[in-house]
Amino acid sequence: MARTTRGKLLRWALILGGLLWGFPATLAIAEGIPEMPSNTPWWVWLMLSIAFGGATFLTAVSTAVRQARKTAIQEWENLHASEKKARLECEERARSQSEQLAGLQTQFLRLQTKNQRYSITIHRLRTLMQQWAMLSDKPIPDLSLLMDEEEIEQQHHGDSPA
């Protein structure tokens, strides 16, 4: 539907609505005014009806709009408050996870250092054992106790080329 047609329809709806709503109200008010002469022209009644009806209708519409706006603002504020709460919760969780991560990183670095020291020691020990093996006829002692479980597992399954 075209915009102008919609506008026209709305205008007529306002006038008719005002008449239908305003006329009985005008009559009721006019009855209460004793000075109102009985031969008042019809267009005065019409004008009064339009004025009263339009005013009443516009008041009703305005009240409804104000109420809707108030509700919308309230909803927006509620939404804003819940969004703020969610954001704060997220920030708190992120901070907590960041602290946890920092702790884990420290722990990882400590273990990595320990592992490096362990690997260097094992390497030195094996090198020394190799020297000993080249010099001695005695069998090489079992070093499997020095290997971790993963390494032993690898060797058993033939993953390790050794």
Next chain:
Amino acid sequence: MNNILLVEDDPTLLKLFSEQLTRIGYAVDACADAGVALGLWWQDPRKYRLVITDLSMHPRNGLELAKALRRLECETPILLHSATGNPPTRSDMDAHGITAFLQKPFDIDTLKRNIEMVLG
């Protein structure tokens, strides 16, 4: 002639390996550096029947030496050995052209068996 090119950066082990390999009948050219080993091989590519190299060496390790040799179209078998707790995987070895791997410590009999196996 059973010439072996031996590469080992630990001087004591280099000496011991040379002596033992010589004792079991191999002629050994020994060096402590992968670069020197490449030079030795390049001087006479047909001389060596086997390259024995350590894995952990500086500045070039055994895998890098093997790769460099393969790039020079060296077909000599390469026996890698190491004292490390994390030996290279089969795919690593294949990628670098390693024929066999020995985990230290090993005795001279094991070394001899592996050399015979590699040389077929």
